[in-house]
Amino acid sequence: MFILTFCLFIFTKSVYSGVAPKLTRFNPEIIQPIDSSLVLNCAAYLGSHPLRFQWFKNGLIIDNQSNRYQIDTKSDFSFLRISDIQLNDSGNYSCSVINENGLDQQWSSLQVQGLMINESPVLVKLYSQNNHEQTKGSDLVLTCNVAKGSKPFRFQWFLNGVEITGSSRSSIETKDIFSLYTLRNIDSNDMGNYSCVVSNKFGFDKLWIQLTVTGLQKFYIFSKPILNEFPISEIRLSINASYILSCTISSGSTPIFFEWFKDDHKKLSSSEYKIDNYATMSSLVFESLNRNDTGSYTCNTKNVYGSDSITTKLIIQGLI
Template sequence: MITFVIFSCLLLSCTGQESPKINPFSPLIKPLIGGKTSFACQALSGSLPFNILWFKNGVEIKELSSTRIRTSEDVSVLMIDSISSIHSGNYSCKISNRFGSDVYSIELKVEGPPFWNEKPVNRSIKYGESASVKCSASGFPKPKISWKIFKGSWINVESSDDSVIRVDGEILSISKAHSKHSGRYGCSITNGVQPNLWTEFNIDIDGI
């Protein structure tokens, strides 16, 4: 009996025991702000049944008002309506069955104005201590961040000739806070697509 089962499997090449293989895909429609696009993820091979999931930046996608998923036996279509720059990111399709899985990823770049990830807020820093403030945004093209300080007019922090204040991209750091560091600060974010982002915040030094 065992010999017969092995022989039968060899004759049939065990075609009923195959892990899935995804057909590489790209957006079916060029992504434009305000428009629509979709991705079709299909298994080239593999044994049914399949479980098909979609992910954006590693997080599973659930159906929302602007995102729809239609899945059949061996293909799944992800549809995005009313595209905005927030839809930019890495999209992955994972097809799995009881014999294994396959994943295919593609980056969707939607040109649009920057949008906030994190706005800086008012800060109180004790005299002589250190602190940092974060100003972060996403978008495509990649946003550029500029830190400002008000000294009668807005000037770049890098031009303030203060070695205690350091700028590293989206992080503004102050070491050994001094009374001269009290004041009004600003964060400007641009990427060549209007509108730009701008926000202001206060830094107060306590214990002076």
């Protein structure tokens, strides 16, 4: 039965002489995450030989010599493989087949998603609880990071509903998809509701914490450093995003020294990573995250009287 079926298939192909080609229909819309791969199959189910295939992007012929675009053509079909897909690969892809009797064409629109297109912003939920307690004299560092949404973004910081514009003790650093608010040497007058609002023309999102200031910061002699815990144990971020991981001292006598480690063993150096160290805090800055940045990050601090460390995990995703 198998032999008969096979022979019938060969006979059927052979009798299509003098027939224009027909292609199997494409999916009209394809959505792919950034850094993935895609294979488009252009298959002629009808038509006399020889058949000639051609691939186009936005009406322009695709060069088969590209490192990320590979074309494999046989007698009845042609494959287009796109590797390591990037945002600029979005577009209209079409395949045409022609013989001496006519031609046919199919096309598909590819949308590559990293940060979503035409979407309101969504902030990374960095804080596992909204009540936040710090000791008097320490530094408050708050991070507001966009997980997805359409650029450009506008960031605003508020204290008890009043917009923060900065002061001699505070600073706001904003870049692309994150904003960092730092308030130094806090005291009881700084207690209140701190919120970050990010907006674009499609909507907004908001995060907030309620700050309580307690006691005196213990920067005494014979006091080992104590670190504030990272807000959550696992942080999910979008590929190509920027992010600042901050490590701040709750108490301890100065001078205090900081070190960063990845996956508990690799010490991070300033030649490979952007590391900003201050008297009572250290920041690990990621300008453009990639999948290799996924891992556990540990901040270790020490002085002559002891040491402390905190750890969190970053998970970098192509599509959140």
